[in-house]
Amino acid sequence: MNHQARCHAEHDADTFGIRITARLTQSTEQLPHDITERLRVARVRALEKRQQIVLQDAAAVFRQAHTATLTAGHSGGHSPWWNRLGSAGLLLVLAAGLLVINAVQDELGARELADIDAALLTDDLPPAAYVDAGFAQFLKMSNRQEP
Numbered sequence: 784m785n786h787q788a789r790c791h792a793e794h795d796a797d798t799f800g801i802r803i804t805a806r807l808t809q810s811t812e813q814l815p816h817d818i819t820e821r822l823r824v825a826r827v828r829a830l831e832k833r834q835q836i837v838l839q840d841a842a843a844v845f846r847q848a849h850t851a852t853l854t855a856g857h858s859g860g861h862s863p864w865w866n867r868l869g870s871a872g873l874l875l876v877l878a879a880g881l882l883v884i885n886a887v888q889d890e891l892g893a894r895e896l897a898d899i900d901a902a903l904l905t906d907d908l909p910p911a912a913y914v915d916a917g918f919a920q921f922l923k924m925s926n927r928q929e930p
Contacts, residue, residue, distance in 0.1 A: 800829075 903913070912918045
């Protein structure tokens with residue numbers, strides 16, 4: 784049963800309990816004292832039982848949150864050493880993946896810079912023209928007029 788359905792069922796049970804309590808309260812005025820006393824004790828017990836159920840649910844949620852770790856505790860009969868070894872292996876794979884990504888990014892950056900340098904050196908303009916502020920303004924103006 785999922786959490787939403789369970790909450791809905793608890794709400795229905797609580798509503799039913801409130802209705803029964805209201806009817807019992809209305810009719811207790813006509814009952815003898817010993818019966819009303821037994822009803823009061825039964826109500827107290829029911830409330831205590833309900834409180835125990837709520838506390839058990841809270842404890843179950845706490846236990847589930849406690850076991851939600853990377854190694855999943857001592858499940859499956861494996862020793863803690865196997866869990867630690869598996870976690871260390873996963874961390875090594877993650878670190879190796881990060882190193883590969885870094886190397887690929889460095890290689891791509893170097894290729895882009897090499898392409899830019901090759902374009903600058905094989906262009907008709909000297910590299911000093913790209914540094915000139917007037918030439919940069921000229922390029923901006925020519926880009927606005929092209930479309």
